[in-house]
Amino acid sequence: MSDARAEGKKLFTDLQASLKDAQSAFTGLAAEQKQQCRTITEAAEKASRTAVEASEAFAVSKPRLMIWTALCAALLVSGGWLAAFWVGRHDGWAAGQVAGRQEALTANAAASWANTASGKMAKQL
Template sequence: MIDERELDDGLAAFDQLGREMAETNRLLRAVRTDQATRNQQEHTLSAEMRAALKQATGASQEALQASQTEIRSSLLWTGLTAFLIVLVAFGGGYFFGQRSGWETGHAEGYQKARNQETAASWANTPAGQRAYGLDRQGSLDLLTMCRGNGWTTERQKGGTVCFPYADPKGNVTGWYLP
């Protein structure tokens, strides 16, 4: 016979597992959203850099055609300098954006893996095995949803309590539902 305390511990641990999995899913969605935002920012930066590069190249071409003398050489260097500045800015923006995104994704992925590792290790404990056994027998839903004959639920102290029966002294016992 399973002690009620062990059952409570198993149910509490099973509930914790559910919360950790929900948190893991939330973090994964946040990582995906953050990565999509970073990709959009990098794409916008790239488009702006191409426009600036096109504008700088156009200005350089006009300057080359307008002058035949020493001004021609001077404008050519100005255009090349602008082109190099644009290339350096584009490369730096891409590098720092990519690095920041990778570091954030790596940290969040590591945290998710740690949470799943914790959940998996709990599932291999005696309490986790008992909870799994209850689930295989169909009893876990009965316990967590308070669906037994004559069982009732009440809201107490911010939680829902299941009252399955009264003991011989008339005391009612129960457990908190997840």
């Protein structure tokens, strides 16, 4: 029976040692978790400060951004007007040239006919 007792005592001491090891491991894990929580908290606070600084910087630069946006829009509209004017003028010039040429050809043909025998007879009538 003494072997069983010795074996039981050995198992109990092994269990006790295992529990002490587990307790120290859990204590170490708890300390590591607290450290990680502190790190996360510090990172979150830093990110919050950075976001506040960025929003303040944007609030300061917003009027300047609006001015640049308005200037760019005005330039785009003016460019569109100039392009439309140039295209319209060019098309109008081409149409005027064609109409003028046709008018000149018609007048030239009429003058040429007037100098023919039929044209002179028509003038006398």
